[in-house]
Amino acid sequence: MTQASDVGEDTSEAVGSYVPPYPSRPDIQPSVLELISLARRSLLSVWTLPSFSKPWTKITILRRMLFICNSPATVQEAFVRKHAIYERKSPQMRHALEPLIGDGLFVSDGETWRRRRQIVAPIIHASRVPAFFPVMAETIAERRSAWAARGAEAPTDVLQEMAHLTAEIICRTIFGRQLGRDYAAEVVESFTDYQRHIDQIDILSLLRLPDWIPRLRGRAIKRAVKRIDTVLEEIISSYESRAGGGETSVIGGLLDARDEDGRPLSRQAIRNEAAVIFMAGHETTANTLAWAWFLLSQAPSVRDRLHAELDAVCPDRDPVFEDIARLPYTRAVIEETLRLYPPVPILAREANRDDKIAGVAVPKGSIVMVVPWLLHRNPTLWERADHFEPERFLGGARGGQSKFGYVPFAIGPRICAGLSFGLTESVLSLAMLARAFDPQLEPGTDIQPVSRLTLRPGEQLPMRLRPRGG
Template identity: 50%
Template sequence: MLTDTAAPPTTAPYVPPFPPRPEKGLPLRQMLKLARENWLAIWAQSSFERDVYGSRLLTRDVVVCNSPDSVHYVFVERHENFQRKSPQHRHALIPLLGDGLFVSDGPLWRERRRVVAPVTHVSRLAELAPAITEAAMERRDAWRGFSPDRPVDVLAEMGHLTAEIICRTIFGRALGRDAAKEVVAAFAAYQACIGQTDILSLLGLPDWFPRYRSAAVRESARRIHQVVDGLIADILDRPGEGEASLIRAMSEAKVPGTDRPMDRRAFRNEAIVLFMAGHETTANTLAWALFMLSQDSGSATRLVEEVRGALGDRVATLADLPKLPFTRAVVEETLRLYPPVPLLSREALGPDRIGDRPVRKGTIILVSPWLLHRKPGLWDQPDAFIPDRFMPGAPKPPRHAYIPFSTGPRICTGMHLGLAEATICLAALAGNFGLTLEPGTQVMPVARLTLRPGETLPMRIAPLG
C-alpha cells in the first residue's frame, strides 16, 4: 500500500462523485444497455480489485488488464501483438479521423508517428506556451466581467478556452482564434451522437461490413473536415509565410524514407487527432479540477496562496511552472480520478497469454485508467481527492499504475504540452476566482469518447479580493 500524502490531512479528504457500483456483475443485456448510456456504471466493486479477468461477450472474448504488470505486458512488452485499437474504438473514430494516429496501426502508424511526434515533443513547449498564456489571460479577464449572481456553464467555458489554445497552437494564433467555436460545436455534436458499443463486432462481423452512421454523425464530421481543410490550405498554400504552428511544422517534416511531406488528407486527419487530444481532454480535466476545488475549500485556499505568492496578478508562463507544484498536483490528481480517456482498448492480432490466461486472436483487451487509478492496494483512499499524492517528495506510484496519457509506444505525444496547458489555465482561473456549484446541480461522471461531468457544469464565479 502506498502512503500517498506528504503530510497527513487533519480532516477527512473530499470524495468526489462516482457512479454506484453493483455488488456483482450485471447480466449481459442490462450491461449493454447501461454501457450505451454510461459505461462507467457497469463495473462492480470487485472489478477495481482484480488483476486480470475476462468473459465472453456474444462471440468475442474480452480480457480486462487491471494491474501494472499486465498493462506493461500488453502496452510495452507485447505492443506489436496488441497495437490495434478495438473495433468499437476504430468504428467510432474513423468517420472523424480517417487513418489518423488514434486508429491506425502497423507501418502506417509508425510512419505517421515519426512525423507527428517531433512536432509535439517537449522541446517545442517554449514555442507554443505563449499562446497558452495569452488565451488563459483572455479568459481570466473575461471572467472578471461575469456577474456572480448568474451561473456560468464552466464545462462549456473550458471547452472554448482549450479549443482556442489548441487551434492557435495547431494553426497559429490568427487563424486558430477564428476557427475554435465552429470546431468545438461540431465536435460536441459528434461525441453526443456517436455510438458507444459495436454490437456487429461482438457478433463477429468483420471490419469491412458496413456500420450504420447517422446523418448527425456524418454532418458533424463534415463540418470539422471543412473547417480544418480550409485552415490547412491557408497555411500550406503560403509556404514560408505566417507564424509558427504545429501544422506548419508538420508541413516541413518529411515522410520517413522519402523527401515528400504528408498529403493533405493525412494533414487533416492528424490535425483533427491533435485537436481532439488537446481540446476535449484538457477541457474535461480543467472542469473537473474547478469542480473539486469548489467542494474542497482547503485545497482551493492552498492553490490561491501558491498562485498569488508565485505570480501576483500575472498569468503563468512556462518559466513559472516550477513555482506551482500544488497547482500541478491538483491537475495530476484530477487526471487520476477522472482520466479524460477512461478506457483504452486493443485487439489481439495473434494468440498470446497474459499471466496465466490464454488469449485467442481477435480477443478484445481492455485497460481502464478508471479502474486502475482507483484500485485498492495501489492507492490509499483511492476514491478521495488528495493532491499531495503528486507533490514533490511524495512516493511515486508503481510504473504503469498511473496512465492518464496511456503508456508504451502509443503514449500521447502531447503529454507535456497538455500538463503545461492545464497548470497554466488552472492557476489563471482557480487562483483568481471563487467558484460555487449552482444549488441543485447533480454532478456525475459520464463516459462517451471522453469522461465528462455530465452535459453542463453550472457554477457561479466571483473574483477573489
C-alpha cells in the same frame, strides 16, 4: 451515488480530502442485453464495486472475449512488453473514430502508425511547448477578461467555458492565431455533435463480424464530419496561401514534415492528423479542467493551498514558462484530477495473435483493456483511493505508485505524444484563472461522471464565478 465507505476504505477525514461520487452497480451479473444497454448510457456503468480491486478479469460478451488488466504487472505486460501483439486499437474505437480522423495517429497501427508517429511526435514534443506557451497564456487571459466582464457571481457553465478555452488554445496552436480565432467555435460544435451521436457499442464487432461490413452512420454524424472536413480544408488552404506568416503552428509543421524517405504527408494525412491533435488536445484537457474546478469547489483546504502557492510564486503577475516548474501543487491538483477522472477512462486493444497474460490464455481477436477508471481507484494500489488528495503527487514518488499504476495518457509506445503540451496547458489555465476566480458549484447540483468517448461531468457544470477575495 457511491462513496468510499462502499468500497470498505477508511473514510475518516484528512486535511485536503474530499470523496467524490461515482456511479456503480451491485455485483449482480446482468444479461448481455442489460450490459449493452448500460454501456450505451455510460461506459462506466458496466463496472461493479469488486471490479476496482480485481487485478485481472475475463468476460465474454456475445462472441468477443474481453480481458481487463488492473495491476501494474499486467498493464506493463500487455501494453509495454507485448506492445507488438496489442498495438491495434479495439474495433469499437476504430469504427467510432475513423469517420472523424481517418487513419490518424490515434487509431492507425503497423507501418502507418510508425511513420506518422515519427513525423507528428517532434511537432508537439515537450521541446516545442515553450514556443506555444505565449499563445496559451494570451488565450487564457482573454477568457479571464471575459469572465471579469460578467460581474461577480455570474452563473456560468464551466464545462462549456473550458471546452471553448481549450478549443481556442488548440486551434490557435494548430492553425495559427488568426485562423484559430476564426474557426474554433465551428470545430468545437462539430466535434460535440459527433460525440453526442456516435454509438458507444459496436454490436457487429462483438459478434466478431469482419471490419469491411459497413457500420450505419446517422445523418447527424455525417453532417458533423462534413462540417469538420470543410473547416479543415479551408484552414489548410488559407494557411498555404498566407505561407504561415512566419508563425509557429502545428499545421505549418505538418506541411513541412517529411518522412524517413523524404516524402511529405498527403493532404488527407495532414487533415487526419490535425483532427487527431484537435480531438486529443481539446476535449481531454477541457474535461480535466472542468473536473478540477468541481473538485476544488468541494475541497476548501486544497483550494486554499493552491491559492497560497499562486500568491507566493506569482503574486502580481501571470506565470511565465519558467514558473510552471515552480508550481508543484498546482500540477499536483491536475495530476490528482487525472487520477480520479481520467479523460479517456478505457484503453482497449485487439490481440493480433494468440497469447498469454499473467499465465491466462488470450485468443487472437480478444480485446485487452487497461481501464484507468478502475486502475486509478484500485484500493490495493492507492491509499484512500477515492479521496481527492493532491498531496500524493508531491515529491518524486508519483503517488507512491509504479508508473504502470497511473496511466492518464496511456503507457508504452502509444503514450500520448502531446502529454507535455496537455499538462502545461492544464497547469497554466488553472493557475491563471485561479489567481482571479474561485468558482463555486451551484447549490443542489448533482454532478455524476458520464463516459462516452471521453469522461465528462455530465452535459454541463453550473458554477458561480466568485472573484478571489469576494
